[in-house]
Amino acid sequence: IMLVVVFYAVYYIVLSICFTAFRLEMLDGLAPFDFKTNPSWINPNYLVLLISLEITYFVCGLLFVLIVEEWVWDYAITVTAIHIIITSAVMSEFPLMPHWWTALGAALILMICGGQILAYCLFKNNLIYPVLDDF
Structure with missing residues (x-):
């Protein structure tokens, strides 16, 4: 639960910064769950x-390392599954837009890779490696 709270706190902070940087009016509270925005490189809302989705996932991957140390990929997948469930509940339909799934998949890869690399760098002496002598 703590990681989900961290995820959405970071998401809203990054979203606010991005809206300010793009000089847009803040959307309603549904912005992190909006998968219906027209996907266009000239649409500033999109x-x-x-951008906020990708940055949030990368930053959370790094923050998750500080909280759980190992198994960042497991927590990343779990938080993503919870995000999909909450998104479906808030928007009252399951997201079927391919652009949303592509962005979510890329963000998940960023979270896992960034988190796992940082975890290895910070905790490489504490990681558990299987012994294959008797295999």
Whole structure:
């Protein structure tokens, strides 16, 4: 639960920064769950949602390392699944837009890779490696 709270706190902070940087009026509280925005490189609302999603996942991957130390990929997948469930509940339909799934998949890869690399760098002496002598 703590990681989900961290995820959404970071998401809203990054979303606010992106809206300010793009000089847009803040959307309603549904912005992190909006998968119906028209995907276009000239649509600033779409760009803000896309950029904030990617930055949030990368930053959370790094923050999750500080909280759980190992198994960042497991927590990343769990938080993403919870985000999909909450998104479906808030928007009252399951997201079927391919652009949303592509952005979410790229963000998940960023979270896992960034988190796992940082975890290895910070905790490489504490990681548990299987012994294959008797295998």
